[in-house]
Amino acid sequence: MxxxxxxxxxxxxxxxxxxxxxxxxxxxxxxxxxxxxxxxxxxxxxxxxxxxxxxxxxxxxxxxxxxxxxxxxxxxxxxxxxxxxxxxxxxxxxxxxxxxxxxxxxxxxxADPAVPAPNFALPDYRPNEYRLTLTRDAVDVISACELHLERLRAFYGPASDIYQTAMHSWHRNLTSLLTMNTGGHTTVSRDGDLSLFIRAANGLVFALIFHGATRRCTGKGCAALIDDDGATRPAGTGAAVRVHKHIPTYPVGAPRPGTWTFHS
Ligand SMILES: [Zn+2]
Structure with a gap:
């Protein structure tokens, strides 16, 4: 620049x-x-x-x-x-x-409304068939993601932001994965408990990753992170952890909120 x-x-x-x-x-x-x-x-x-x-x-x-x-x-x-x-x-x-x-x-x-759009009529260049292979581990991940969404729904409620946000991100990205034209054969494998790894025929590799929310204390003046076992630690160097009953962003033991996103 x-x-x-x-x-x-x-x-x-x-x-x-x-x-x-x-x-x-x-x-x-x-x-x-x-x-x-x-x-x-x-x-x-x-x-x-x-x-x-x-x-x-x-x-x-x-x-x-x-x-x-x-x-x-x-x-x-x-x-x-x-x-x-x-x-x-x-x-x-x-x-x-x-x-x-x-x-x-x-x-x-x-913008110039007086200029018409040119007629660029093209045939459909997509392949006739899309080939997507799921490894057995990938199938298990997809089942685990559905189960996780069920748990979010049961715990936080079907109308909750936590459930709705997670469900929409999963649905949107899974649809992208199924309809994506990568020019040939795409293989989907496991990349973590709730995450998928995608390898396309054109050499492109990327992942659909679940980003779980970090559990924080929302108490005034307290910057504690709270682990799954209830242990606390400061959110950063010098961050204050108050001695009080912490107020977590989501309860210890509850299903973890989060969203899925694609990463290259
Ligand atoms: Zn606290």
Missing amino acids: SANPNDSTTPVRRVLGSDDLDHIFCAIRAATGTGHLLNTVLAALYVALTGKPGDGDAGMTASGVHPDRYAIPTSQWQAITTAITNRAQAWGTAAEVALELAMNLMPTQY
């Missing part, structure tokens, strides 16, 4: 013409892999924006074009991003590509 104020000028607004959009769409359809897709499509896009001839597959953003110096209408931005991401389904890289486009590669966008 540069501190030079000249770098933070307002982006140049450009509406892509029909020829520009045709080039971009052709590059999207003709791509042969994730890297090729990003290189050729972004080259076509930044040639259109800068008016300079591109250098083929070299990747315009890598050769000195700053995406945040340009802005295109939101309708065009969304159509291009969606089409590139859908194309990447062919290689199971849609999620990474979508993130990379939004964070680093695409120009900025501005």
Whole structure:
């Protein structure tokens, strides 16, 4: 990041013409892999924006074009991003590509309702079948997670925030896991009592981890952490632990609140 104020000028607004959009769409359809897709499509896009001839597959953003110096209408931005991401389904890289486009590669966008969305109709590039293998240990983890949710429900109540938060995080992430296109065969194994390890065919590895809540004392002026056996310790160096009857955020012996999240 540069501190030079000249770098933070307002982006140049450009509406892509029909020829520009045709080039971009052709590059999207003709791509042969994730890297090729990003290189050729972004080259076509930044040639259109800068008016300079591109250098083929070299990747315009890598050769000195700053995406945040340009802005295109939101309708065009969304159509291009969606089409590139859908194309990447062919290689199971849609999620990474979508993130990379939004964070680093695409120009900025501005609202202009007068510019229609281009028609980038693409076939469905997802595989016909998704293959997901669960190890026996992974099946046990999934059963254990369901049992843990049952315990949270029974102890804190079906309408409690603790149960609702845990249940929604599990449901949302399990659905993601089942519907995720990783471009081939995905294997799910155990990564802890309530956590799963996922290895995708494209080499991607990540985990669905249960983050249990830390049990703290909520008593005034007391910064004690309370272990499962009831033992207490200071929350940090110099933190006060009062001599009193501690008031835990959740009872000792009760099922542990928490949520599930994906980690790479
Ligand atoms: Zn306390």
